[in-house]
Amino acid sequence: MSLWKKMSFTIIAVIVLITGLCGVISYRTVQSVIIQNKKEEMGNMLNLIDMNITQHIETLDRLIDVISDLVFAPNKMINETGVKIFGETELFILEQEINVFPSVKNLYALNQQDEIFYQYKMSQISLEELFAQLGEDKVKQNKNIWISLEDGSIFLLRTIWVEGEKKGSIVLEFNPEIFMQLLINNLSTFHHQITLITDKNGKVICSNTSVPAEYLNIVKERYDTGEHTFQFNWSNVSYFACGQYNGITGWRLFSIVATKDIFPQLQLLKNRVITITAISVLMGFLISFLLAWTITKPLKELSKAMEKAQSGNFDIQVHTNQKDEIGSLIQSYNFMLGEIKRLIHVVTEEKMAQKTAELNALQAQINPHFLYNTLDTINWMLLARGEDDISDLIVRLGELLKYSISGANTLVPLQEEVRYIRNYLEIQKCRMEERLEYAISIEEACNAYPCPKLLLQPLVENAIKHGLEPLARGGKVCIIAVIDQGELKITVIDDGQGMEAEKIQDILLDKGVGLNNVEKRIKLIYGQSYGLRIHSQKNNGTTVEIHLPLIVEEIFHEDYDCR
Missing domain, CATH: 3.30.565.10 (Histidine kinase-like ATPase, C-terminal domain)
Structure with missing residues (x-):
C-alpha cells in the first residue's frame, strides 16, 4: 500500500475514532447529568409532598383539638337519652371550623360506647368496617389514626382520653379527590409520571392515576428491602422510582416514571450527535486526501531522485519551494548529493597521496625489537670492557623499551x-x-x-x-x-x-x-x-x-x- 493511501486511511480512522468517541462520551455525559438532575427533581417533589402532608396534618390536629374541646366539654348538657346538647353558637362554630377545610367531607362524634351522637352531615357510615381496620390501634390514647377503606374513603380517628378515662372519639371523613389534590398538589414534573400515597398496609390512599396491582407490588417490594431510589422493568419497559416515608402518618410516598419520559429529548440529542459525527467524518475524509496528497507528492519526487542517485547519477537535484520539514529534507538531500560529489573527488586525490605517504613511512620505519636487540648487544660489549655503570643504564633503558612495546x-x-x-x-x-x-x-x-x-x-x-x-x-x-x-x-x-x-x-x-x-x-x-x-x-x-x-x-x- 502506498504512503498516500496509508496516510489517508490513518487520518480517516483517527478522525472517526476521535469524533465517535467524543460523540459517545458527550451523549452519555449529557444523558447522565440530565437524568440525574431529573431524578433529584423527583426526590425534591416527594419532599414537597411530605411537607404538604405534615403541614395539613398539623392543621387537622388543631381542628380536632377545637372540636374535642367543643364536643367533650365537661359542662356540656346531656339529654335523657345520654346525648350531649349543643347550642346554636356551638353548632355555628363547629360548622365554621369544618368549612375551613374543603377536604373534610363529614365529621362524626362518638361517645364512650362508640355510638354516633353528632355528625356534621347526615350520611351512612359503617363503623364496624372502620373499627375492623383499626385493630390494636383502636385503644391508642389521643393519637391520630388514618384509615382507608376499599371504596377509597379516607378517615382520621382520634380517641379522646381525659385523666385516663375514655370520653369518646372524633372521626373525620375526607373527600378523596380534594384530599389528593391538597396533598399531591399537581407536583408531577414529567409526562406520564405516577405519584401516589399508600398507608402502612400498602393500600393506596390517593394517586394521580390508576396503578396496576402487579406494578405497585414490585415498587413496594423493592422499597421494603431498603431501596428508596431504584430502577425496575415491567412489561418490557424500564421505570425509575423513588419513595419516602412520612413519620407522622406512617404513609409511604412514591413517584414513578418511565425512563424514556425522564428526558424525552434524548432521542433528538442522539440524532444530533450522529449527524455531527457523520459530517465530521465526511470533512475528515476530504481533508485527509488533500493533506496526504500535499505531503506525498514531494516525497514521491524525492524518492525518484534517490533511485537515480542509487544508480550512480549524482547530478539530479529536486526543486521545491516548501518551507516545512519536507522542504528542509529536500534541501538536505540536494546538499548531500553535492557533498558526495565533492568527497568522491577529494577521496580520489587523497588515496594517491596516502599510498605515497605509506611507502615513505615504510621506508623510514625502524623495528623496536631491532633497537632492543641492539641495546642488548651494546650491554654485552660494555660488560666485556668492564663498564658496569654504563651497562646498568643500558639494561634499564632496554627494560623501559621492552615494557613500553x-x-x-x-x-x-x-x-x-x-x-x-x-x-x-x-x-x-x-x-x-x-x-x-x-x-x-x-x-x-x-x-x-x-x-x-x-x-x-x-x-x-x-x-x-x-x-x-x-x-x-x-x-x-x-x-x-x-x-x-x-x-x-x-x-x-x-x-x-x-x-x-x-x-x-x-x-x-x-x-x-x-x-x-x-x-x-x-x-x-x-x-x-x-x-x-x-x-x-x-x-x-x-x-x-x-x-x-x-x-x-x-x-x-x-x-x-x-x-
Missing part, C-alpha cells in the same frame, strides 16, 4: 608499573646526578591491584621537568601507594617550584597534555568518579593524587614477567 594489556599490576617507573627514575638520576632524589613506598596489599599501563611516567616526568629541573638545587620525588577508604590511592609528591591555581585550572581544562591524558584514561576505564586531584602552591611543591577502584581482575602477561 610489550603486550597489548591496558591494565597491569601496580608492581609492574612501579618497576618501570623505578628504572625511569634511575635513568633520570644518571642524567641529573645529585640534583635528583626519589623515594618509593608501596603497601604490600597494593601490588596485585591493576592500574592503567604507563600511569606514573607522565606524572613523574612532569614533576622532574617542571618542578625540579628549573631549580639549581634540584629536588626529591616521592611515590606512595596505600589503600584508603576502599580506593587505591597513589600519590606523586615533589618539592619543586610548584604552580599557581591558574596553572592547575589549565591542566584540568585540557591544556596540560600529559596529566590530562592520564585523567582521561582513568575516567574512560573506571568512570567519572575516579581520576586525578592536584594540590600545589607556588614555591611549595606539588602533590598529585591518583584515585582508582579496588578491582580484582586477572591480567595475562604475554611479553614480560613479574619478577
